Amino acid sequence: MSKHEVTVIGLGPMGRAMASTFLGKGYRVTVWNRTAGKADELVVAGAHRAATVRDALTASELVILSLTDHHAMYAVLESATDALSGRTLVNLGSDTPESARRAARWASEHGARYLTGGVQASPPGIGQPGFSTFYSGPQEVFDAHQEALEALTGADYRGEDPGLAALYYQVGMDLFWTTVLGWLHALALADAHGVPAEEILPSASSVLSGMPEFMAFYTQRIDAGEYPGDIDRLAMGVASVDHVLRTARDAGVDTSLPTAVREIFRRGTAAGHADDSVTSLIEVLKKPAA
Numbered sequence: 001m002s003k004h005e006v007t008v009i010g011l012g013p014m015g016r017a018m019a020s021t022f023l024g025k026g027y028r029v030t031v032w033n034r035t036a037g038k039a040d041e042l043v044v045a046g047a048h049r050a051a052t053v054r055d056a057l058t059a060s061e062l063v064i065l066s067l068t069d070h071h072a073m074y075a076v077l078e079s080a081t082d083a084l085s086g087r088t089l090v091n092l093g094s095d096t097p098e099s100a101r102r103a104a105r106w107a108s109e110h111g112a113r114y115l116t117g118g119v120q121a122s123p124p125g126i127g128q129p130g131f132s133t134f135y136s137g138p139q140e141v142f143d144a145h146q147e148a149l150e151a152l153t154g155a156d157y158r159g160e161d162p163g164l165a166a167l168y169y170q171v172g173m174d175l176f177w178t179t180v181l182g183w184l185h186a187l188a189l190a191d192a193h194g195v196p197a198e199e200i201l202p203s204a205s206s207v208l209s210g211m212p213e214f215m216a217f218y219t220q221r222i223d224a225g226e227y228p229g230d231i232d233r234l235a236m237g238v239a240s241v242d243h244v245l246r247t248a249r250d251a252g253v254d255t256s257l258p259t260a261v262r263e264i265f266r267r268g269t270a271a272g273h274a275d276d277s278v279t280s281l282i283e284v285l286k287k288p289a290a
């Protein structure tokens with residue numbers, strides 16, 4: 001098998017963008033999807049449609065999995081585990097670090113090599129410069145396929161533990177989803193006062209563009225476990241969060257998000273952090289809520 005052959009299993013928006021990018025870069029591409037019709041355009045563009053999962057696995061040594069999650073991966077591959085031996089599976093579907101470690105063990109038991117990936121691009125970004133994917137798993141497996149993987153996005157190898165790429169990906173998504181919700185809640189608050197999203201854009205962008213400097217200042221202190229209240233105090237934060245909550249309540253918008261935020265601040269105060277920095281809340285967040 002040539003280095004320029006690849007199988008893509010899973011043809012949602014992401015898998016289709018990946019297969020199409022490989023085709024555009026001259027790879028021999030084999031595709032399989034549960035809903036076979038999603039391969040039609042790729043087949044017209046030159047991809048080979050595998051009739052079965054087994055055919056898809058045997059067509060190329062490098063197999064990209066672009067499925068919703070690991071449940072989908074097992075559902076697809078369980079029917080052809082005998083064809084896994086000697087393959088390299090690169091799982092670019094989202095799931096937890098623990099699940100990635102389990103999947104790597106499962107693949108190894110079937111004689112396959114396994115890399116976890118966490119793609120930091122949406123489908124239109126695949127094959128375009130400026131995007132990157134976290135990878136983890138055996139270094140030699142990554143090295144052997146780095147060139148092909150870089151046909152999709154830049155490759156950021158994080159280490160041997162197959163859970164690491166999933167961890168970096170989920171850390172990013174944790175930040176992304178909470179930020180998106182914070183922004184939407186702020187827009188709902190503005191909307192209740194007749195202020196449209198467009199008018200809020202400059203001030204909202206300004207708050208977020210200050211975050212890298214804020215984080216850079218506090219990162220070293222957080223790693224050192226130090227939260228002096230020399231610049232900000234949790235007690236001040238509690239009052240501020242309460243103002244946000246009351247503003248939301250007065251406006252008649254959903255208060256569940258600021259209520260959850262206030263509860264975390266309350267737990268920080270109860271744990272004795274009132275005179276520490278708001279960043280001391282990480283000590284609250286490191287443990288499950290009682």
Ligand code: NDP
Pocket residue numbers: 009010011012013014015033034035038066067068069071072075076092093094095119120121122123
């Ligand atoms: P979709 O959920 O749209 O597509 C996923 C694929 O999984 C489809 O081919 C679907 O098949 C298949 N699938 C799901 N469940 C099963 C099952 N039980 N058995 C067989 N096949 C199954 O996802 P995307 O293409 O958008 O994304 C793929 C992965 O990439 C996801 O894990 C996503 O989190 C991740 N990702 C996506 C990004 C995006 O912007 N879209 C960005 C970064 C990462 P069928 O067509 O038959 O339904």
